[in-house]
Amino acid sequence: MSTTTVSAEAGSTVFGALRAAVADPARVKTRAIDLYANAHDASHFLLIPQAVVVATDAAEVGALLCAAAAQGVHLTFRSGGTSLSGQAITDGVLVDVRRNFKNIEVLDDGLRVRVQPGATVRAVNTRLAKYGRKFGPDPASESAATIGGVVANNSSGMACGTVDNTYQTLESVVVVLPSGTVVDTGAADADDQLLKREPVLYNGLLELAQRTRSNAASVATIRQQFSMKNTMGYGVNSLLDFDRPIDMLAHLIVGSEGTLGFVAETVFRTVPKLPHVTTALLVFPGLEAATAALPALVATGAATLELMDALSLTVGQQMPGAPAIVLDLVVQEHAALLVEYHAESPEKLAQLLETGMQTVNTLGLTLPADFTTDAGIRGQLWYLRKGIIPAVGGTRPQGTNALLEDIVVPVPALARTCMELISLFAKYEYENCMIFGHAKDGNVHFMLTDDFGSPTGLERFSRFTEDLVDLVLGEGGSLKAEHGTGRVMAPYVQRQFGDELYDVMRRIKVLFDPAGLLNPGVLINDDPNAHLKDLKAIPAVAKEVDRCTECGWCEPVCPSRNVTLTPRQRIVSLRAIEQARLDGNLALMAELEKDYEYDAVQTCAADGMCQTACPVTINTGDLMKRLRRDDANPVEKAIWNVAAKNWGTVTRVAGVALNVVRTVPVGVILAPNKLARTVLGTDAVPLYSPELPGGGASRKRAAVTTAPRGRPSITVEESETSHA
């Protein structure tokens, strides 16, 4: 793990300045466990921040920007931490904008919605559901991905394509610029205000628009590139699509990956949630047949066309609750398309399906198409599709890392490109590279697993990437369709857009952020080997969690997420401890271990909610319980064993005690109670509180309890246990 640390003296000045910028200095966190637990996002990169700051509002972020500028440190904003390209990590100051930026305000009966960056896509959709509306972008990580990242990456997803993505559905943003200026692009006089307060930026944008519009080659490149999903470089289509600098600014912020400003609030138009849906998994004999069917299926008006290759299907078979059609398949060279039709009425849906089936019936499927409106089966099909990224990552050999690519080519070139990709996997001897994704948009993902940190792994990845770039750009495609440029493709922005447009992009960065304060190294990076540096090491730590890919899906459901750590943070901190041990950094190891006991072990509720969200069904609580077992002192262990032998007495005494306690003033109980917690430990002695009820009664009953009246027969079906 690489880390850049400021000297202690410089550090204290920097930290002092940051603490002065926030209302509560305790929100600037610098313990080792804070830094290492928060360092990780879902990418294969890792940098360790110098401090983690939990910000509360836009004004505070403005103050942090000023403090950072004065101290010469850089800031990176982090919300859900589900991004995959290395855009949400830093060796500067990491600003957590998830915990306190959760507001969702439904406007105009759901036609529009105002959202803060910390709200998840799922939370927004939950609020919109009763209005029959939904959020446009629909990333597979919707349960954990937050609006901050959605805007920063121009997120799209399965169904939204380039029609209802972030760029298209955004109405206005409130942005904090690196200068500290707060701009609400939705204000009536916003354009005038921008001219008045940021004249250099305003005029610079006008100049860039003029320069780009007057260059026929630039216009042609932009139109071609942004006819596809595209998150490479800045969204320079803004310079063609809008005339007012304020609108250019709003749309350049989309997909800027935290390098131009902080998005404190966004207003989106929503899209109709078409209530009638039918779904089928179409199984083809091979990848070529599946991709070749795409143009015809797109023409039927399918809302989604998700591709899964043979390996994806094999991995899917091992996921909990996999759909029957996948479980029953003996997977050979097969490939599948998850097809869905959406409509506002059952009649409309029937029509769509009828037309669709005319095409489907000509496709030479391996199994008959079985469209269903059954919510349970549809849920299984989508769980399969959404869980593939992390699940494939979870099957990788120990000690290797998973890297997810995200390419797009024009749909007619997709079949050819996939075939070429498979030859590349063979050429570089990458195994288990499944191809899947949003075939409707010519956008597919594939995962490489390797020990990228080893010299051979790095060399192989470097050469493979060069070939991949040649292949995708040769087909007129884009190297990142929806995951963002990040660090992994920053060195190739220039090759994809050419010198002129790359220079325009560099100029955009300088106009917004002349001091390079925000997220340096991301999106624009002069180092041709940036994608080969700061790669994450994943040492083995515990069998319960070693398959964790750090995707972060567990975080929103964890009850300790706002008080100490999340499941992902528990796992990555353990990995940091192990890495420190391997590196011989015993001081760091000790420092991390000191805080791990309370932050990770003691404050885990062990409720298993993380497992319900985990695509590889890790129950981090199981590991925490095992660590408790290993930690438990022998006396406590023996006492609890005696309690097990005498449980009737223990429960009765506890019940009686609660009744006694209720007859005396609370203070009389609390003083000795708190003393006992001080002496014996807060993890061993419960704290009484006055709202607790009195004790209960014995559970004992006469041999048989209720009086029978007839005998209805009781049949019991084994209930569904999602993670038995």
Added chain:
Amino acid sequence: MRKSPSETTRQRALPADAPQAVYFPACVQTMFGPATDGTCGVQVGFEQLCERAGITLLVPTGIDALCCGTPWSSKGMADGLATMSHKTLAALRAATGEGELPIICDASSCTEGLRHIIDGDTSARPLTVIDAVEFAATHILPILSGYQKIESLALHPTCSSTRMGINPALDTIADAIAEHVEIPENWGCCAFAGDRGMLHPELTASATRAQAADVVAMGATAHASCNRTCELGMTRATGKPYRHVLEILEEVTRP
């Protein structure tokens, strides 16, 4: 006026018919009594419902000394867990006639805990455990009729009810109780986690802050969950008395 639970004696003549299910009331209700004085608690409530449905239950002999093992499991106390699992499994095998009868448990975490110790038990014919909520939705709800629903119910599904996939049954019961059922938008596990909420009150406080605000804003007529310690956690967070959903069902449908 109803008797308080300590005054209620459930002694009755041995019925002629054999029991149809084994009932495993959770031990938490011995330690923590009903939410408010004058309410009966889930055990008495569930027994009343079964009586109305003509369902005969058998509570295992020695129940007061038995537990699903979750307190030991979550504290990492392996010896104690082994001791308790052994005792409880032996009692359940005897009571169920080696797995002939299903086992019903009235606290979702304990239902899950029982399933865990049963999973670890390879020696006998597998025992089947169902949660009282699921059981009531299938076997009791259909016979209840002619009662007045209450206006509104704030519902707190638990981590265990979510993990076990029984939230649909919980919703069904809740819908039978109240005209309007609402789950807070910021719902999440309360993190009371047996006694963890008492060991580390800051954990439950943090986990419940947002949903407690939702619940208070709802101003519901009644508040329900399906696990006694989660009910304690939510009561602490909201100041509203949370009770087991079946206890409320019994009260609302009482003839």
